[in-house]
Amino acid sequence: MDIALVERELDRARRAFGLFFEIFGQRGSAFAPALDAYDAIAVDCYRAIRQAAPTLFRGALLKPLCYMEHGYSPATMRRGIVLSRLLGEANPFPIIRIPWDRDNPWQAVFLHEVAHNLQADLGIWQENRQAVLRRVLQDTADAALTQTYGRWHKEIFADLAAILLGGTAAAWGMANFLANPATKALTYRPGSAHPTAYLRVFILAEMLRRMGFQQQAEQLQTVWRQLYESANPSRLPARLRQSADKLIPRVVDEIAFQPRRNLGQRALVDIIPYTPQDEARIRAGAKTLTTGKIPKDLPPRHLVSAAAFALQSGKIPARQLSNLVVRYLSASNDPIPDIPPLVKVPPLRSPTPIPRAVARPKAAAIAS
Numbered sequence: 186m187d188i189a190l191v192e193r194e195l196d197r198a199r200r201a202f203g204l205f206f207e208i209f210g211q212r213g214s215a216f217a218p219a220l221d222a223y224d225a226i227a228v229d230c231y232r233a234i235r236q237a238a239p240t241l242f243r244g245a246l247l248k249p250l251c252y253m254e255h256g257y258s259p260a261t262m263r264r265g266i267v268l269s270r271l272l273g274e275a276n277p278f279p280i281i282r283i284p285w286d287r288d289n290p291w292q293a294v295f296l297h298e299v300a301h302n303l304q305a306d307l308g309i310w311q312e313n314r315q316a317v318l319r320r321v322l323q324d325t326a327d328a329a330l331t332q333t334y335g336r337w338h339k340e341i342f343a344d345l346a347a348i349l350l351g352g353t354a355a356a357w358g359m360a361n362f363l364a365n366p367a368t369k370a371l372t373y374r375p376g377s378a379h380p381t382a383y384l385r386v387f388i389l390a391e392m393l394r395r396m397g398f399q400q401q402a403e404q405l406q407t408v409w410r411q412l413y414e415s416a417n418p419s420r421l422p423a424r425l426r427q428s429a430d431k432l433i434p435r436v437v438d439e440i441a442f443q444p445r446r447n448l449g450q451r452a453l454v455d456i457i458p459y460t461p462q463d464e465a466r467i468r469a470g471a472k473t474l475t476t477g478k479i480p481k482d483l484p485p486r487h488l489v490s491a492a493a494f495a496l497q498s499g500k501i502p503a504r505q506l507s508n509l510v511v512r513y514l515s516a517s518n519d520p521i522p523d524i525p526p527l528v529k530v531p532p533l534r535s536p537t538p539i540p541r542a543v544a545r546p547k548a549a550a551i552a553s
């Protein structure tokens with residue numbers, strides 16, 4: 186036997202152990218409940234699609250798994266992508282990285298990360314890109330603009346899907362996340378997959394408008410314009426600045442409202458429906474949260490938005506709100522039913538409680 190091949194397999198095993206130990210090991214730490222809560226939100230985003238379009242995902246999928254690591258922003262490694270740190274093995278399930286200081290369950294940007302995984306698992310990555318390229322070229326006949334929006338396709342998709350998952354609060358949450366100093370927010374970075382932040386919020390506002398939240402859209406645009414009115418606009422190339430008003434509505438229309446073959450000729454807005462009734466329930470849920478109670482009619486993805494509104498109201502301390510929501514979501518994320526023991530075990534006289542997160546890691550559970 187070639188000893189080099191044996192060594193390679195050992196290295197592979199070591200790397201797999203290292204990656205997954207670092208991720209799963211956190212389930213035995215104080216961060217376990219927050220991670221469990223994030224898992225519950227991620228699974229709910231998949232559930233939303235399974236409810237609206239039951240046959241789109243083929244069978245059961247390993248659910249996304251969240252972990253914490255230093256970083257400015259959350260990030261994700263999609264299912265199936267080849268990881269160099271695993272010597273070219275495919276990533277078996279979506280992994281979502283959350284920065285240590287973002288363990289509170291009202292981050293709209295988390296919905297954005299889940300949406301990247303939805304796009305990949307729905308198999309519309311390429312189809313979405315092609316559609317954006319075609320539409321922008323058709324509408325502008327400008328090759329440079331076409332290339333730029335084509336490169337931005339997945340980030341715009343994730344932003345729009347995040348709004349469908351979380352409603353108006355998700356748009357405000359994303360804007361909050363993107364509200365950096367003008368030198369950063371207005372700077373176009375050639376080759377970047379991320380749209381220039383300044384433009385990105387107008388894309389969010391357009392999505393709100395198309396979903397029927399006209400007033401919120403206007404408000405978001407006004408706030409955003411005021412934030413950057415004294416900034417030097419020349420950081421943004423003229424062709425991007427001048428085309429934005431005309432092009433953004435078309436790109437939003439293409440990504441969210443046009444049918445896709447891999448979605449069974451349905452559009453993104455059909456498979457993640459979001460209605461004014463959902464928005465009203467979230468607003469009512471926010472009020473319930475401020476009284477220290479959980480609005481149990483809200484699915485986890487909508488609870489994110491209700492928590493954001495509750496926080497914004499200032500009527501409940503952040504720590505209390507976070508604990509309330511994390512505890513509830515963590516308890517709700519319990520897909521593995523307890524299996525009754527085959528033989529009856531007499532109870533211990535003084536049972537030692539085992540921390541839940543350590544006792545029952547649920548990360549590898551199958552999402553339905």
Ligand SMILES: [Zn+2]
Nearest residue numbers: 297301340343
């Ligand atoms: Zn992204």
